[in-house]
């Protein structure tokens with residue numbers, strides 16, 4: 001039997017990058033999966049069908065703008081309405097904005113905090129009520145190396161990611177006696193559109209090639225000098241959903257090529 005058979009898993013921000021890898025991996029492990037995120041509706045539908053066909057499981061897409069608390073709560077309610085329950089929730093959707101504090105636009109601060117931190121409160125609030133009925137659940141919050149250490153220019157992101165590790169610990173403690181766990185995953189650099197924007201900005205600012213900017217960006221923080229693979233993060237997330245992962249709760253797992261070991 002596949003480890004997520006008869007389980008329902010929702011991954012926020014799963015139309016791209018890390019979330020997409022996790023949605024794919026959970027489906028291959030037998031879960032009925034709910035995808036969410038922005039993108040071209042036709043392309044999202046193609047992705048959804050492709051994953052469903054490869055995995056032989058049901059895959060749904062539920063749109064929600066997670067910068068809005070009411071939509072984040074509605075996403076969980078719709079998941080439960082469609083699938084009957086929610087067993088695994090991955091709070092993954094995230095955005096980045098880079099600027100020093102005096103120049104940091106107020107609306108960007110609000111958006112980064114809303115999407116990267118507050119949405120996880122809203123989704124967890126509704127999902128936990130459902131998980132508590134059965135006494136089983138897995139919540140995985142995708143934080144970052146920036147949940148543990150800081151970088152200049154990333155005030156909102158670092159605050160949100162440190163915050164979500166705090167939320168992870170409280171969620172874990174409130175549910176510790178049941179089989180509901182909550183953990184954070186802290187990736188280092190992963191080659192996704194979120195990071196590509198930063199590489200392109202660096203290449204433009206320094207008039208260097210994209211290749212040189214990539215090498216500089218990754219090498220500066222990540223001793224491995226290699227990107228972390230989204231598929232490897234998906235394997236870690238999958239492990240946390242297994243019965244063997246059941247005693248792990250309130251933890252923040254790094255997969256960062258040595259970034260936070262320094």
Ligand code: NAD
Nearest residue numbers: 013015016017018037038065066093094144189190192194
């Ligand atoms: P990505 O840009 O590839 O994916 C982000 C996803 O979030 C997309 O599906 C996007 O549509 C969705 N999203 C953005 N705003 C949304 C909103 N308002 N409502 C609903 N969905 C929204 O980025 P990624 O790198 O895969 O990032 C995923 C998570 O991993 C984020 O939380 C990010 O902070 C974290 N992370 C990324 C890296 C990295 O190096 N890429 C490192 C550490 C942590």
